[in-house]
Amino acid sequence: MKNELIKGTLKTIILHLLEKEGRMYGYEIVQKVKSLSHDKVLLTEGALYPALHKLEAEGWLIAEKESIGKRVRKYYSLSKKGKIVSKEKINEFKEFIDSMRLVLNIELK
Amino acid sequence: MKNELIKGTLKTIILHLLEKEGRMYGYEIVQKVKSLSHDKVLLTEGALYPALHKLEAEGWLIAEKESIGKRVRKYYSLSKKGKIVSKEKINEFKEFIDSMRLVLNIELK
DNA sequence: CAATATACATAAGAAAGTTAGGCATAAACA
DNA sequence: TGTTTATGCCTAACTTTCTTATGTATATTG
Numbered sequence: 001m002k003n004e005l006i007k008g009t010l011k012t013i014i015l016h017l018l019e020k021e022g023r024m025y026g027y028e029i030v031q032k033v034k035s036l037s038h039d040k041v042l043l044t045e046g047a048l049y050p051a052l053h054k055l056e057a058e059g060w061l062i063a064e065k066e067s068i069g070k071r072v073r074k075y076y077s078l079s080k081k082g083k084i085v086s087k088e089k090i091n092e093f094k095e096f097i098d099s100m101r102l103v104l105n106i107e108l109k
Numbered sequence: 110m111k112n113e114l115i116k117g118t119l120k121t122i123i124l125h126l127l128e129k130e131g132r133m134y135g136y137e138i139v140q141k142v143k144s145l146s147h148d149k150v151l152l153t154e155g156a157l158y159p160a161l162h163k164l165e166a167e168g169w170l171i172a173e174k175e176s177i178g179k180r181v182r183k184y185y186s187l188s189k190k191g192k193i194v195s196k197e198k199i200n201e202f203k204e205f206i207d208s209m210r211l212v213l214n215i216e217l218k
Numbered sequence: 219c220a221a222t223a224t225a226c227a228t229a230a231g232a233a234a235g236t237t238a239g240g241c242a243t244a245a246a247c248a
Numbered sequence: 249t250g251t252t253t254a255t256g257c258c259t260a261a262c263t264t265t266c267t268t269a270t271g272t273a274t275a276t277t278g
Contacts, residue, residue, distance in 0.1 A: 004233080005205040007266060008113035016213050027225050033212055040208040047266050049227060071225065071274055090213065096114040097206060099149040103142055104125050104199065113264080116235060136256050156235055158258060180243055180256065224275070229268100236263075244255070 006041060010051050012093055013043075015060065015086035018078045025073045026052055052076060060085050115150060119160050121202050122152075124169065124195035127187045134182045135161055161185060169194050 017032060018024055024032070030043045055061045060082035064075045078086060101107075126141060127133055133141070139152045164170045169191035173184045187195060210216075 003201060003205055004117040004266090005202065007117050007234085008115075008264095009209065010265080013212055020214065025225080026227095027223095036212045037208045038211070040204070041212060044267065045225090045227080046229090046268070051265090053227095068225090069274075073225070090215065092112060093114060093209070093213065094215065095149070096112055099146045100118060100202070102147070103122055103145045103150060104202065105129065106199065106203065113235085116265085117233095119234080134256080136254095140255095153236065154256090154258080155237070155239095155260095160234085162258095177256090178243075182256070220278090222275100222277075225273085227271080229270085231269100232267075233265085234263105235265095237261090239260085240258080242256085244253100246253075247251085248249100 009093070010043070010047060011055060012089040013041075014048075014051060014055060014076075015078065015082060015089050018061070018076060019083060019086045023075050023077045025075050055082070118202070119152070119156060120164065121198040122150075123157075123160060123164060123185075124187065124191060124198050127170070127185060128192065128195045132184050132186045134184050164191070 013033060014029060017029060021032070026045070026048055030045065030048060033041050033043050052061065052063075056063050056076070060079055061076045062079050062082075064077075066073045066075055122142060123138060126138060130141070135154070135157055139154065139157060142150050142152050161170065161172075165172050165185070169188055170185045171188050171191075173186075175182045175184055
């Protein structure tokens with residue numbers, strides 16, 4: 001999906017996955033989205049990592065480094081605020097879909 | 110809707126409305142989208158007009174100026190190519206929604 | 219032991235908006 | 249009748265968000 005539509009959904013995706021999974025690291029998020037979407041949504045690391053940093057700076061994510069052998073993974077989870085924002089983002093997305101359905105006059109199963 | 114999600118949908122909206130209505134001018138498109146979406150989707154002219162020009166340059170739209178009193182309206186309609194692209198864009202949007210539904214695990218009525 | 223996968227990160231540039239103007243005519247209202 | 253609001257077009261500076269291209273390093277697989 002070389003799709004400009006994906007733009008703007010990245011934060012929503014991250015927040016939602018962390019809410020569902022509890023705790024994930026960046027690379028894992030990329031793989032998860034890829035598999036959930038049957039290889040349709042391919043997050044790029046150039047977009048993902050800056051987004052994670054921004055969400056952390058915003059206070060919505062908590063980051064913890066963890067050593068796996070000689071490598072360091074950075075796990076993210078939702079802060080209290082992040083859990084609230086996560087739900088808000090999902091609702092915004094649903095409203096967006098509803099609006100678009102009205103404008104584009106399309107049915108969604 | 111101060112929503113970054115709308116980004117990327119503008120061309121799809123324009124093409125679809127022109128397909129449905131046949132012939133519209135810029136200002137009319139703004140009003141139509143506003144009313145269809147119950148004031149949720151408010152296109153800005155700063156985004157709309159450049160988009161119309163780009164679609165015309167691409168060969169997807171045909172523009173015709175029409176004098177209304179002393180004012181000039183610019184009507185747009187779909188070219189043959191534009192009609193094809195319009196359908197493609199709608200399909201892309203539907204696929205996008207399907208993918209997002211998988212990733213976000215949400216139900217849409 | 220070379221290629222691929224895992225895992226993080228940044229930086230330059232492109233794309234698509236927002237915000238803030240500008241210009242002009244027509245209609246509505248006080 | 250004069251001012252505000254609506255109609256109708258437009259552009260330019262700036263911002264946000266993403267893509268593309270790198271860089272670095274360890275682990276696994278053939």
